[in-house]
Structure formats: structure tokens, C-alpha cells
Amino acid sequence: MASDVPPLVLDIDGTLTDEPGRLDPRAFDVLPSWDAPVVLATGKSFPYPVSLCHYLGLERNVVAENGGVVLANGEVTYTGDKERAQAVADEFVARGGDLGWGSFDDTNYWRETEIAVSLAADEKLLREVATEYEMDVIDTGYAYHVKTPGVEKGIGFKRLCETLSMDPDEFVAVGDSTNDTSTFGVVGQSYAVANADEAAKAAADEVLSASYMDGTLSVLESIQE
Structure with missing residues (x-):
């Protein structure tokens, strides 16, 4: 990969938002210019991350509904019942x-x-x-x-990486919830924001001192230094 920064796989709620659940506007300052692929992996229904990719100017690389829907390279796959x-x-x-x-x-x-x-x-x-x-x-x-049993964000993310011919180990992940633990298990480096639940904190390589978007930004800024 030509870029000096790694690709990212980011949760949305609690990770790109503030405490009341509003999208933090600073996402628009850093993610559109990130010089590597950015994947949005969320429990939200499919249209939410697709729309967010559109407004952030990102390629539509999406894992939605906790891994039940995956969009990569224009290809959509469904695994949930x-x-x-x-x-x-x-x-x-x-x-x-x-x-x-x-x-x-x-x-x-x-x-x-x-x-x-x-x-x-x-x-x-x-x-x-x-x-x-x-x-x-x-x-x-x-x-x-x-x-559906066996449907997880991490499995959907691995499917996305196969479609993009990328290695999950290249990615840095940031999340806050138990549904992020499967993603943390397949990436190269994982971070739990300070507001994360105990399962996410236990699964992450590092627990951040800052919460919500503040925590995510701290990771992205350290990567770019």
C-alpha cells in the first residue's frame, strides 16, 4: 500500500458520535482526506452507513446490521435471516x-x-x-x-476484505461495544474508546483515555504523527 497511514474500520455510534448520539462534525475534517480505505462497521440498518459514506465522500465500504449486510466494490451480500x-x-x-x-x-x-x-x-x-x-x-x-447465530461484524468485515483483496491485519479498528469484539479479533490493531463497554475494552489491544469522537481522533492523530 502506497499510503503511510493504515486502512480503518470504524464503528459509528459511540465512536464517531458524541454522547447524545449525534454525528461529530469533526468526522468531516479527517475521514474524507484519509489516504487509505475507510470501512464503516455498524449495528445500524444498511442505509445509514451507506448514506454516511456518501456525505463523507468515502468509497462505500460497509458492514451493516452487525455483519448481516456487507457492501464492497459495488457488491452487496446478505447473511442474516x-x-x-x-x-x-x-x-x-x-x-x-x-x-x-x-x-x-x-x-x-x-x-x-x-x-x-x-x-x-x-x-x-x-x-x-x-x-x-x-x-x-x-x-x-x-x-x-x-x-442469526454466527453473523458478526468481524465475519462480515473479513468477507469485505476478501472482496477488496485486502488483508484484515492491515486495518486499525476503533469501537465501543460488544458487537465490535469480533472485528477487534481480526484486525492488526484495535482500540476501545473510553466509553466502551467491558467486552469491547477486554477485546481491544488498547483502551483509550478519551471517549466518543475524542477517542477516535486521538488514534487517528497518533497514526499520522
Whole structure:
């Protein structure tokens, strides 16, 4: 690689945002000019990271829905079972559960491989139903995600690297949640921002002293020195 900086794989929420969840505008100062590929790997539904790539002026290299959807080199692949995830959600609601997103569920409206449920929901009931349907539930700190077993960000990221003919070990990763741990396990260097959960901190090569975008910027600035 001709560039002196490594390629990046970055989570979005808690990593490129501030505490209330707003995209930190400083992302526009550093990422569009980053002289190596930048991959956005997120639990959000597919359109969110694709749109963010567009507005940042980045190539559309995306791992969305915790690895359920991957976009690289114009090729989209799906691995999650949305029908089974939806069946879990429907049964959960039928038993008195509430997904928690109100009348217009923009959290799931565009989601293609999993279902996200509010952290205010009945976790015990949700996990009981998911187990009956042989589905997993992960708590990302932002939502409970009902997903197909074996679907993870790190596996989706490895698939993306294969499409791009790149080695995952070349990448630097920054994240904040348990769903980032699988990515941390396949990259060359990984960082957990200070606001990260315990699973992410335990899996990262280094835990940063700064939170949210402050932490991410500290990594990018140190790389460029």
C-alpha cells in the first residue's frame, strides 16, 4: 500500500458520535482526506452507513446490521435471516412485548437481516422467544439485536476484505461495544474508546483515555504523527 497511514474500520455510534448520539462534525475534517480505505462497521440498518459514506465522500465500504449486510466494490451480500428475526419480533409482541420504537419504527424500517428492540423492552421474554426460534440476542448498549447465530461484524468485515483483496491485519479498528469484539479479533490493531463497554475494552489491544469522537481522533492523530 502506497499510503503511510493504515486502512480503518470504524464503528459509528459511540465512536464517531458524541454522547447524545449525534454525528461529530469533526468526522468531516479527517475521514474524507484519509489516504487509505475507510470501512464503516455498524449495528445500524444498511442505509445509514451507506448514506454516511456518501456525505463523507468515502468509497462505500460497509458492514451493516452487525455483519448481516456487507457492501464492497459495488457488491452487496446478505447473511442474516430476516424472516426468522421478524418471527421472533412478532411472537414477542404477541406475548405482550413491545419493540419500543413507537408508531413509525425507523430503527427497523430499512433493516434487512435482523430486528432491533429497545433496551426498555422485556429482555427476559425477548431472549426466551429468540431461543425458541434458534436466534441470538445481543445487547450493543443501544438496542437488543435479534440476529442469526454466527453473523458478526468481524465475519462480515473479513468477507469485505476478501472482496477488496485486502488483508484484515492491515486495518486499525476503533469501537465501543460488544458487537465490535469480533472485528477487534481480526484486525492488526484495535482500540476501545473510553466509553466502551467491558467486552469491547477486554477485546481491544488498547483502551483509550478519551471517549466518543475524542477517542477516535486521538488514534487517528497518533497514526499520522
